[in-house]
Amino acid sequence: MNAPMSIQSCGNCGLSSMCLPLALTQPEMTQLDGIIKKSAPYRRGESIFRQGDAFTSIYAVRAGMVKTTVVNALGEEQITGFYFPGELLGLNGLHENVYAGTAIALETVSLCEIPFVKLDELSALLPELRRQLMRQMSQEIADEQNMMLVLAKTSAEEKLGNFLIRLSLRFKRLGFSATQFRLTMSRVDIGNYLGLAVETVSRTLTKLQQRGVIKVAGKEVTILDMDGLSGLNRNVDEPAKLVVVG
Amino acid sequence: MNAPMSIQSCGNCGLSSMCLPLALTQPEMTQLDGIIKKSAPYRRGESIFRQGDAFTSIYAVRAGMVKTTVVNALGEEQITGFYFPGELLGLNGLHENVYAGTAIALETVSLCEIPFVKLDELSALLPELRRQLMRQMSQEIADEQNMMLVLAKTSAEEKLGNFLIRLSLRFKRLGFSATQFRLTMSRVDIGNYLGLAVETVSRTLTKLQQRGVIKVAGKEVTILDMDGLSGLNRNVDEPAKLVVVG
DNA sequence: CGCATGTTTGACGATACTCAATGTGTGTGG
DNA sequence: CCACACACATTGAGTATCGTCAAACATGCG
Numbered sequence: 001m002n003a004p005m006s007i008q009s010c011g012n013c014g015l016s017s018m019c020l021p022l023a024l025t026q027p028e029m030t031q032l033d034g035i036i037k038k039s040a041p042y043r044r045g046e047s048i049f050r051q052g053d054a055f056t057s058i059y060a061v062r063a064g065m066v067k068t069t070v071v072n073a074l075g076e077e078q079i080t081g082f083y084f085p086g087e088l089l090g091l092n093g094l095h096e097n098v099y100a101g102t103a104i105a106l107e108t109v110s111l112c113e114i115p116f117v118k119l120d121e122l123s124a125l126l127p128e129l130r131r132q133l134m135r136q137m138s139q140e141i142a143d144e145q146n147m148m149l150v151l152a153k154t155s156a157e158e159k160l161g162n163f164l165i166r167l168s169l170r171f172k173r174l175g176f177s178a179t180q181f182r183l184t185m186s187r188v189d190i191g192n193y194l195g196l197a198v199e200t201v202s203r204t205l206t207k208l209q210q211r212g213v214i215k216v217a218g219k220e221v222t223i224l225d226m227d228g229l230s231g232l233n234r235n236v237d238e239p240a241k242l243v244v245v246g
Numbered sequence: 247m248n249a250p251m252s253i254q255s256c257g258n259c260g261l262s263s264m265c266l267p268l269a270l271t272q273p274e275m276t277q278l279d280g281i282i283k284k285s286a287p288y289r290r291g292e293s294i295f296r297q298g299d300a301f302t303s304i305y306a307v308r309a310g311m312v313k314t315t316v317v318n319a320l321g322e323e324q325i326t327g328f329y330f331p332g333e334l335l336g337l338n339g340l341h342e343n344v345y346a347g348t349a350i351a352l353e354t355v356s357l358c359e360i361p362f363v364k365l366d367e368l369s370a371l372l373p374e375l376r377r378q379l380m381r382q383m384s385q386e387i388a389d390e391q392n393m394m395l396v397l398a399k400t401s402a403e404e405k406l407g408n409f410l411i412r413l414s415l416r417f418k419r420l421g422f423s424a425t426q427f428r429l430t431m432s433r434v435d436i437g438n439y440l441g442l443a444v445e446t447v448s449r450t451l452t453k454l455q456q457r458g459v460i461k462v463a464g465k466e467v468t469i470l471d472m473d474g475l476s477g478l479n480r481n482v483d484e485p486a487k488l489v490v491v492g
Numbered sequence: 493c494g495c496a497t498g499t500t501t502g503a504c505g506a507t508a509c510t511c512a513a514t515g516t517g518t519g520t521g522g
Numbered sequence: 523c524c525a526c527a528c529a530c531a532t533t534g535a536g537t538a539t540c541g542t543c544a545a546a547c548a549t550g551c552g
Contacts, residue, residue, distance in 0.1 A: 078398055149326075152439075
């Protein structure tokens, strides 16, 4: 008796509506299934690919969380993103046939490996697959541009607020609580990603907590005042009593 | 007698080897030409598209320079890139069928407009076109990730050095001098792009000049010591008579 | 030629970094 | 199961880099 394959198929994957197969018909999905390789789970700290490795596949996260980094000539390292289930890894690799960054599992992670040559061929036949692939690349471009704004223009407090809100939205999209979740990454990772020293991350989280906007207990975060996080307290006066102008 | 069309065709465009038609055969290029719309030149300050506009086309820069920006909910604006001839604009627009940013001509600019629906259809037929489009998107992702590192991890001096070096490489690729060129954008734009105040841009350029690494005269820049710009003076010893305490 | 816009320079101050020490959690091995 | 060690996280003190405010200076367009 074979082990059930259901989990391996896009058709039975709960993430298909936010992943590559979006908008594919059932037979099309079967074709896509045909080229996807099951990959053994990665453990915390293991790398899925490394900067400079030959580019062969992109990966869809099925479970767990992944971080990606780039390193410059001086060895400085920057975390460029945290990837949730349904999101694609390795899209920066195809322009020079070499991965432009490293992907590392933040916890036990399960992935779908999609050989790019086959995906490219299939995308010629399936317009919706092609468009979805491009949409996801486009999405990544747009996301990173927004991140550039955050890095260049905002204070430590705004950076953390923005970070927590984006995490919240992604947890929500996956069906988890939008207001209470666990930070998979360390404070060091958060600081690296946001361009802050670890100490500043700690202090800022404490400050947000004291103001009653969030509650932090180790890696466990509760968002108490979503508007306070995003609204960026233009009114430094008082946290409660919200004034609506007009 | 018709006006010569040569300039309008990819086959006769000097940029084809670094633009979309890269690796296309002559007949394929003709097909691509068939969907490209000539666009009237844009003047300094004019927008090619605006954040929120319906996404219809991507644009290849043929002449002149373009900047792109994103604005967040609070009205903060971030320049996300400067685009040279041969580079593509609007790639961030297709994931939500709306441009995720604004593109503005920094000088008189001439563009090739490429309706995306047609490009998408054609990309199903021409594998090299499809791959080149994806490569350019991938390139943009990788570039922006490197920019995130610059924004998050480096000092004002390093930011300017990195900025000038990247400009230099792109001028070189276009056949211009790599060591002497004109900054098309204002100091305000440079500061915005790099996450620095205008005053810091000014001061840092002056400092780099005093150190003999560059020469600046208004918008005219000469790079005197390329290694000094990138090498990041690990040797802080002394430029002139510097007093070392101890 | 003059006004507007862009650029430079100076003085001052705030935000976030560095260094340092203490506190907390997690995983391993006895 | 507890103790220990190591990594991670928090807090404090002092400081540097860069931003803000302000004014003078240059440039260029009409």
